[in-house]
Amino acid sequence: MTGPPIxxxxxxxxxxxxxxxxxxxxxxxxxxxxxxxPAESFLPNSLLxxxxxxxxxxxxxxxxxxxxxxxxxxxxxxxxxxRIFGAIAAANALSxxxxxxxxxxxxxxxxxxxxxxxxxxxxxxxxxxxxxxxSRARATLSGGxxxxxxxxxxxxxxxxxxxxxxxxxxxxxxxxDVLILTKxxxxxxxxxxxxxxxxxxADIQPALESMMKLNNAIDALEHxxxxxxxxxxxxxxxxxxxxxxxxxAKASCVDFEFQFSxxxxxxxxxxxxxxxxxxKAHRTNREYTDKSTNWNAIEDADRLIAYDPQTSxxxxxxxxxxxxxxxxxxxRSDFPNAAIVGEVRSRSRETSFVxxx
Amino acid sequence: MTGPPIxxxxxxxxxxxxxxxxxxxxxxxxxxxxxxxPAESFLPNSLLxxxxxxxxxxxxxxxxxxxxxxxxxxxxxxxxxxRIFGAIAAANALSxxxxxxxxxxxxxxxxxxxxxxxxxxxxxxxxxxxxxxxSRARATLSGGxxxxxxxxxxxxxxxxxxxxxxxxxxxxxxxxDVLILTKxxxxxxxxxxxxxxxxxxADIQPALESMMKLNNAIDALEHxxxxxxxxxxxxxxxxxxxxxxxxxAKASCVDFEFQFSxxxxxxxxxxxxxxxxxxKAHRTNREYTDKSTNWNAIEDADRLIAYDPQTSxxxxxxxxxxxxxxxxxxxRSDFPNAAIVGEVRSRSRETSFVxxx
Numbered sequence: 001m002t003g004p005p006i007x008x009x010x011x012x013x014x015x016x017x018x019x020x021x022x023x024x025x026x027x028x029x030x031x032x033x034x035x036x037x038p039a040e041s042f043l044p045n046s047l048l049x050x051x052x053x054x055x056x057x058x059x060x061x062x063x064x065x066x067x068x069x070x071x072x073x074x075x076x077x078x079x080x081x082x083r084i085f086g087a088i089a090a091a092n093a094l095s096x097x098x099x100x101x102x103x104x105x106x107x108x109x110x111x112x113x114x115x116x117x118x119x120x121x122x123x124x125x126x127x128x129x130x131x132x133x134x135s136r137a138r139a140t141l142s143g144g145x146x147x148x149x150x151x152x153x154x155x156x157x158x159x160x161x162x163x164x165x166x167x168x169x170x171x172x173x174x175x176x177d178v179l180i181l182t183k184x185x186x187x188x189x190x191x192x193x194x195x196x197x198x199x200x201x202a203d204i205q206p207a208l209e210s211m212m213k214l215n216n217a218i219d220a221l222e223h224x225x226x227x228x229x230x231x232x233x234x235x236x237x238x239x240x241x242x243x244x245x246x247x248x249a250k251a252s253c254v255d256f257e258f259q260f261s262x263x264x265x266x267x268x269x270x271x272x273x274x275x276x277x278x279x280k281a282h283r284t285n286r287e288y289t290d291k292s293t294n295w296n297a298i299e300d301a302d303r304l305i306a307y308d309p310q311t312s313x314x315x316x317x318x319x320x321x322x323x324x325x326x327x328x329x330x331x332r333s334d335f336p337n338a339a340i341v342g343e344v345r346s347r348s349r350e351t352s353f354v355x356x357x
Numbered sequence: 358m359t360g361p362p363i364x365x366x367x368x369x370x371x372x373x374x375x376x377x378x379x380x381x382x383x384x385x386x387x388x389x390x391x392x393x394x395p396a397e398s399f400l401p402n403s404l405l406x407x408x409x410x411x412x413x414x415x416x417x418x419x420x421x422x423x424x425x426x427x428x429x430x431x432x433x434x435x436x437x438x439x440r441i442f443g444a445i446a447a448a449n450a451l452s453x454x455x456x457x458x459x460x461x462x463x464x465x466x467x468x469x470x471x472x473x474x475x476x477x478x479x480x481x482x483x484x485x486x487x488x489x490x491x492s493r494a495r496a497t498l499s500g501g502x503x504x505x506x507x508x509x510x511x512x513x514x515x516x517x518x519x520x521x522x523x524x525x526x527x528x529x530x531x532x533x534d535v536l537i538l539t540k541x542x543x544x545x546x547x548x549x550x551x552x553x554x555x556x557x558x559a560d561i562q563p564a565l566e567s568m569m570k571l572n573n574a575i576d577a578l579e580h581x582x583x584x585x586x587x588x589x590x591x592x593x594x595x596x597x598x599x600x601x602x603x604x605x606a607k608a609s610c611v612d613f614e615f616q617f618s619x620x621x622x623x624x625x626x627x628x629x630x631x632x633x634x635x636x637k638a639h640r641t642n643r644e645y646t647d648k649s650t651n652w653n654a655i656e657d658a659d660r661l662i663a664y665d666p667q668t669s670x671x672x673x674x675x676x677x678x679x680x681x682x683x684x685x686x687x688x689r690s691d692f693p694n695a696a697i698v699g700e701v702r703s704r705s706r707e708t709s710f711v712x713x714x
Contacts, residue, residue: 021472021503029477033484035498042460042495043518050499058499060463062518068425072465072502072514103399106417108429108514110467115378120386127390135393142407142415145429146378150507157429157465157514161400161419 006122008077008085009195012151020075020238022284049100049169057096057160059167067164071096074110074155078191078311079208080201082122086129088211089154092237092312094137097160098215099235099315101168101227104137107156109144114151126154137214170251172232173318177344179256180328182217182335183210183314185241185305186269192277199268207266210337211312217331224330229323236313238281242289242306242354245316249344249352250292252318256354258306258342260298265305273304281309294355306356318344363479365434365442366552369508377432377595379641406457406526414453414517416524424521428453431467431512435548435668436565437558439479443486445568446511449594449669451494454517455572456592456672458525458584461494461517466501469510483511494571527608529589530675534701536613537685539574539692540567540671542598542662543626549634556625564623567694568669574688581687586680593670595638599646599663599711601673606701606709607649609675613711615663615699617655621671622662630661638666651712663713675701 038047048067049059057071073093077085090107097104109130113123134141139158190204201208215235221227234248241263249256285307295303314335319327324340331338347353395404405424406416414428430450434442447464454461466487470480491498496515547561558565572592578584591605598620606613642664652660671692676684681697688695704710 021468021470021505025472025477026503029480030484032481033488035488036492036496038497040492040495041462041497043462046462047497047499050497058463058465058497060497060499060516062419062423062425066419066423068419068462068516070463070465070499070514070516072429072467072500074467074502075504105398105400105403105425106415106427108415108427110429110431110514111378112510113378115382120382123386124389127387131390131392135397138397138399139393140395140398140404140407140415140417141392142404142417142427143429145431145512146383147432147510148378149510153469153504153506155502157427157467159417159425159427159516 007080008082008152009080012076023288048164049167057100059100059162061164065163067162067167069097069100069102069160069162072155072157074153076151076153079194082125083129084208084212086126086154087133088312090130090133090156091212091214093156093158095215095235095312097158098218099168099233100162101166101218101233102160102162103218104139104158104160106140106142107134107158109141110155110157111144111146112149112153115148130156133212137216168230168233170232170234170248173248173252173254173344174231175254175344175346176321177231177318178321178324178340179342179344180317180319180324180338181264181314181341182215182331182338184264184266184337185308185310186266187211187310187313188279188281188308189269189272189277190266191311192279193272196277198277204268215315217315220330220334221327224326226323226326226330229320229327230317231320232318233315235315236310238309239288240285240307240309242293243285245354246289246292248316249354253347253352255345255347255352256342257345258356260302260356262339262341263305264337264339269305274301279309282307285309292351292353294353296355296357298356364437365439365509366437369433380596380645405521406524414457416457416519418521422520424519424524426454426457426459426517426519429467429512429514431510433508433510436551439482440486441565441569443483443511444490445669447487447490447513448569448571450513450515452572452592452669454515455575456525456590457519458523458575458590459517459519460575461496461515463497463499464491464513464515466498467512467514468501468503469506471507472505487513490569494573525587525590527589527591527605530605530609530611530701531588532611532701532703533678534588534675535678535681535697536699536701537674537676537681537695538621538671538698539572539688539695541621541623541694542665542667543623544568544667544670545636545638545665546626546629546634547623548668549636550629553634555634572672574672577687577691578684581683583680583683583687586677586684587674588677589675590672592672593667595666596645597642597664597666599650600642602711603646603649605673606711610704610709612702612704612709613699614702615713617659617713619696619698620662621694621696626662631658636666639664642666649708649710651710653712653714655713
């Protein structure tokens with residue numbers, strides 16, 4: 001033994017989603033870039049889904065029955081235990097494939113760490129956590145790239161498959177659909193409290209387990225023969241429920257009505273938000289969504305729940321109303337906190353709104 | 358204008374391949390990791406090529422006629438101009454797909470940079486350089502991930518396609534084959550000289566152009582109907598000619614005989630190596646290959662050419678001898694420095710050797 005185990009969150013300034021470049025900064029940078037023209041690619045017209053509607057991954061059609069889903073995600077530690085960090089990072093990266101209605105096939109590791117100062121066992125544990133998660137997802141780890149860097153970063157580039165006629169995009173939510181959220185909210189404030197030493201990993205165990213959980217809803221939905229009831233899906237990550245709901249509502253040209261009291265939250269979420277365990281994203285997510293949200297008698301402090309940046313958060317599904325209860329039953333075995341949280345309405349104005357009631 | 362343009366190589370300690378975690382360190386870390394079992398993946402037996410033989414990318418079979426190639430590569434700046442850096446990083450990442458006999462379909466960007474201190478124009482130029490290269494490769498840029506970080510890193514995760522019966526792996530070189538190298542050697546020492554201010558980018562223009570050049574040999578070889586003459590291929594990158602040749606010889610269970618005088622090198626390569634513009638990789642590549650190489654009357658100083666770590670280096674092809682001249686002719690229009698540099702022999706001992714004569 002060589003002293004107490006390393007606490008990963010203490011090795012970085014900004015953890016997880018907080019290190020992500022903001023949507024606005026990125027838009028500024030990419031505004032003038034001339035992207036390759038998909039129509040001139042060697043498989044013209046194969047690009048079915050790109051980043052335009054903030055979908056979680058891109059999709060290219062290969063044959064009439066087969067499309068390939070690609071996504072990548074990596075970040076700095078948001079928890080202290082290397083194995084839990086690796087498991088969360090993998091579940092978070094795989095989630096984008098599940099959110100498109102696909103299944104992950106393979107992954108490549110993205111790894112950066114200080115070679116001289118980190119013990120091999122730390123990096124080994126990160127990799128093992130990711131491999132355990134990939135095994136559960138029945139995906140391979142077929143390679144990767146690693147560099148010597150000042151701080152640990154880890155993530156995966158994931159390749160998945162989906163039938164081109166059954167892609168869950170952000171654009172498919174229809175008026176009358178029921179909104180279902182599969183995981184509780186609050187990982188942003190809970191991991192902020194962990195980083196500042198206010199709680200231990202044991203104190204926030206339900207949130208850690210939730211972040212390690214695969215967003216594999218598709219197996220249960222297929223088994224219950226209700227998969228086709230899902231019209232649209234996204235996963236809730238850095239932009240919080242408000243941000244991702246806004247993107248989905250806009251992409252689908254509809255309004256979303258949330259019943260605030262129905263939102264699943266971790267038991268300590270409200271307490272920690274009130275105590276001020278916040279990240280920069282709590283502010284930027286509010287700014288990002290301010291013009292597209294209405295709050296009906298929801299206290300300011302509670303609104304932070306919808307701004308809380310999630311890591312490996314749940315799926316938000318827009319589901320055919322008549323099958324919503326059947327979908328919820330199918331989900332509950334894997335996602336005991338899954339809940340009906342609102343509904344989809346026709347747009348009341350020229351632009352989409354997300355209403356919290 | 359806000360002062361002189363930023364010199365990217367001065368913003369990082371270690372540039373390009375020098376920042377890569379060494380093969381040995383990585384092996385140590387991965388030794389005990391329990392990887393997902395491909396036989397238990399949701400497409401069992403689809404994994405045709407993984408990292409075991411140091412192939413450049415992994416390959417999964419999707420149908421009898423279609424396999425998907427995945428690879429990822431990213432690094433810190435090795436040149437000063439953002440646009441050239443982006444173009445080189447893209448060509449380098451795409452190269453792994455070409456080295457498997459595949460064609461790139463799409464890419465995701467891997468981007469890290471100091472948001473507060475970098476001008477948007479710098480990052481925009483990096484992205485534009487990559488997009489220009491992707492356009493030439495007829496591939497799409499369909500997304501990516503960016504984080505706020507202390508130093509600039511950029512690269513791509515690339516998805517390509519290949520016919521499962523026509524994959525170029527490291528294992529296919531046969532006794533009697535002729536070895537062809539498509540690009541000159543020396544980018545390691547030339548970019549080391551650039552980083553230390555001994556030369557300007559204009560002084561090493563041929564090397565920059567070579568690194569930006571796509572390793573797309575396949576179009577020319579298909580056009581000349583000699584593609585099937587290629588039995589095995591790899592691209593020469595961080596481990597240098599000696600390292601990648603050793604990996605290919607071992608994977609194919611053969612010896613390689615190089616005619617040292619036939620190796621294409623940039624005009625300043627020998628001069629800069631003698632002047633001591635070296636990287637850590639010159640030493641680690643020698644150590645990595647020491648037990649598997651023989652040097653017949655090659656001066657110590659010259660051997661550094663084979664240890665020189667390449668960024669976006671050429672393809673090393675093992676080609677059916679009777680078609681070697683036809684392959685060379687087909688390559689020369691795009692790769693004027695392509696040369697026959699040696700041949701493949703039966704193994705003379707229990708393990709493979711790379712001989713430089």
